[in-house]
Amino acid sequence: MHVERTDLLKGWVNVTVEVDNDEVRTIEAEAVPTRFARGWHCLGLSEKFKDGKPHTVRAFGQKLVVFQSGDGKLNVLDAYCRHMGGDLSQGTIKGNEIACPFHDWRWGGDGRCTEIPYSRRVPRRARTAAWPTLDQDGMLFLWNDPEGNPPPAEVTIPRIEGATSDGWTDWVWNETVVHTNCREVIDNVVDMAHFFYVHNSFPTFFKNVFEGHVATQYMNGTARADMTQHAKDGALKMLGNTSVASYYGPSFMIDDLTYHYEGMDVQAVLLNCHYPIDANSFVLHSGIIVERSEKFPGEAADEMARTMSKYILSGFNQDVEIWRNKTRIDNPLLCEEDGPVYQLRRWYEQFYVDVADVTPEMVERFEFELDTSRPIEAWKKEVEQNLARRAAEGQPA
Template sequence: MRRDSALEDEIREIDTGVPMTRFARGWHCLGRAADFRTGTPTGVEAFGTRLAIFEDDEQRLQAIEARCPHRGGDLSRGSVKDGNLACPLHDWRWAGDGHCVDVPYSRQPPPAAARVRSWPTLEENKLLFVWNDPEGNPPSPQVAIPKIPDLDEWTDWSWDGTVVTGTHPREFVDNLVDCPHFFYLHFGVPSHFRVLLEGHTAAQYLRMTGRKDIGPGSEHDTTMSVYSVATYHGPAYLVNHQDFDLEGMKIYGIGLFTYYPVNAETMHLNWAMSIKRIDGLPDNVTQLIAKSMAESTSLALQQDVEIWRYKTRIDNPMLSEDDGPIYQLRRWFDQFYVDADAVTPTMTDRFEHEVEIETARQYWEQEVAAGLQAAAAAADSPS
């Protein structure tokens, strides 16, 4: 395609912008709930501080600031006594709402100002979520984490994660609307790609097959096709419903992709995979299939992480006509980084876009054919 000669001498300067220092308003998944039910507190670095997660006497998981305001002890290294969190340094007792409820050695009740920050918690889909809001408002029912029905019919979550430094979560969320990167980075050939943004949700509809020229070791098996619906519920929790066809075998999977910010420049990225148990297959075989698919998911995420390590932040990406709607997605994402009364209709109004993919698909299929031809020629040549 010819370029406009009047623009040939212009240089596009990258605007790196100002990184966000505020932490998003919304539910953030910390991991599998069972992993926090150990009988002892668990420390989690998140939201620029340290959280202490513990189970109270009603078996509810609680999340409070881990720094004791008495003498600075780490509450996550304490113990649970009578349903409250006891500081390991002086045994001050802290309830799940952040209030100090007892100083056992003192003749006086705890100081009225003895309180640490607490985060609302939620257990859903066998996962633990904490609600973060810089304004301190509670979550509304409209942003509830959706329940996955009949979860007992699925394999246990295979859970993995990594800490990513020097990267804001926006880089991760941008992938939702980036169709071409599935071919070049994840070795798939998309044939349908649509995006729907509305309210606090953002969804991607994708149909794709594996690249036959890549072979073993690619994320997508060359004999497998998939129809995927991946939906963000808020800024940090993505549920990916996947219908796989593996040489006639139907496999239904659910992928989870979540993160929580450690600080303004670091995030803890987690992912999980589960598949619906397959009629006629022993449970151990189903678990092996789930394990294999989880490993493929891990490969895909590590591919993304490797890119993020070296790419620059860019607030003014130059897009081609057939790229996805990155600017619209970023407006949607911005709603979680402003006060609730500053959210505008441009951030939440329904927006739908289908990427015109036919030209790209034809080019990709030609590239795959050329790769297969080159591989065949190399195999036939004498060593």
């Protein structure tokens, strides 16, 4: 059957719908992976773990203990003591070791039992699971690898210059638990159109580059006249933004973000990162720092960072609302104006297989570029219609 319809959306663009057959499209989805991604995962601001107490973290389907040893280092171990299964995260830090609350067995950051105060000898095989850690730019990272190998030298988290500079604000940080598989948050890397429909932004240029363990999204946007901008500030008019956001590995995204105002730019770094609690939930983090400038000196920049953080959080909530209600889909039906969802998932798969099974297609460079002139014609119309409707209802634009 072939049907041509030109009656849709009358008055501004004719749409031709081609239907080749009557078959119903089926949504397909395999079970969520039981394996967790290989890579560096951020557990949050490291300061939080430096209060002299052990911390419980549920991640990768397990319970972990995070503790700062006497030497200042942050360590991550499986929370359950190999002796009788006590919970080390309920224990006490004693020198460089975490002491189990059950029988006081002492465990070092390398996962080895160093001492049993009531015994002359530590039994053989007294070793528990330990995760390599990285305390960098105010954040604690953990290396997860189901094969148990240490992180390769070339797989690193880049330094963030502003994070340790007086010329920038401190991190404004937020954490949210999301009850779905973490692939949903990854899909956003390529999903240009949702930025208009879910986040009320207006992309004008969009590009993805996947190469090695890095996946990047370049996006330029203009301010929407029909939406209140987060930093609308008297005479200061927001014009748009330029964003370069890269995932370094499966879970940690750094977004170099420039907000363009009339006569000035504001530089910010936005982090969007997560770690899986289990196959069906993850902890989503956002962090933001803003560069202090002539227009935003001292406290004004901190205030700006807090305001932007609230705005980003409301953006996360918009995503979460979609994720809570949607279904997992392995065979999305894409139109030509959509981003490279399949190619992104091919890239993402490298973190879920053994290193020996990573294929060239997963890591070879792929580029997808879209000058959004076609989508924005439709979006311009929608913005105009919103403004016209409000004017008719007597509301301010």
